[in-house]
Amino acid sequence: MDKKVTESVSIVIYDNEHKNVLATRRPLDDKDHPGMWGFPAVSRRNPRETWEDLAKKTAITKLGVEVEVLRLIGEDSVERKDYILTLRDYECRITRGQPTVPQPDDGHTQYMEMKYTDDFKPFIETARSGSLCTKIFLEEKGILIN
Numbered sequence: 001m002d003k004k005v006t007e008s009v010s011i012v013i014y015d016n017e018h019k020n021v022l023a024t025r026r027p028l029d030d031k032d033h034p035g036m037w038g039f040p041a042v043s044r045r046n047p048r049e050t051w052e053d054l055a056k057k058t059a060i061t062k063l064g065v066e067v068e069v070l071r072l073i074g075e076d077s078v079e080r081k082d083y084i085l086t087l088r089d090y091e092c093r094i095t096r097g098q099p100t101v102p103q104p105d106d107g108h109t110q111y112m113e114m115k116y117t118d119d120f121k122p123f124i125e126t127a128r129s130g131s132l133c134t135k136i137f138l139e140e141k142g143i144l145i146n
Contacts, residue, residue: 010136022063036131061108064103
């Protein structure tokens with residue numbers, strides 16, 4: 001049996017000085033990465049959504065902000081128990097609003113905390129647990145996770 005492919009996008013947002021990234025902490029009851037730090041992400045539900053549409057949707061549903069998509073950071077895939085996950089990280093810039101968590105959207109996992117940080121150590125733990133969004137980000141920075 002062929003596994004279904006799930007396509008997802010995570011967004012990386014830097015502060016105005018481009019030194020700190022906006023990290024979000026997943027809820028403690030999250031099935032994949034409980035309580036771990038990473039980046040806002042959503043999976044594609046509508047096959048007509050472009051990758052950039054999905055990045056913008058991530059910003060709205062997870063942070064309550066509008067963004068401009070600046071560039072693709074990277075893409076990777078991993079086989080999970082029931083599906084194959086393909087994920088792209090996009091660097092985005094906030095164009096409207098102030099990010100807050102959690103958002104009132106019940107249809108998506110909501111984050112319990114957020115912060116701007118230049119400490120990437122928590123991302124290493126998350127990447128080691130199988131998170132693609134943090135793995136792609138760290139690889140682009142030249143940081144090894146093993």
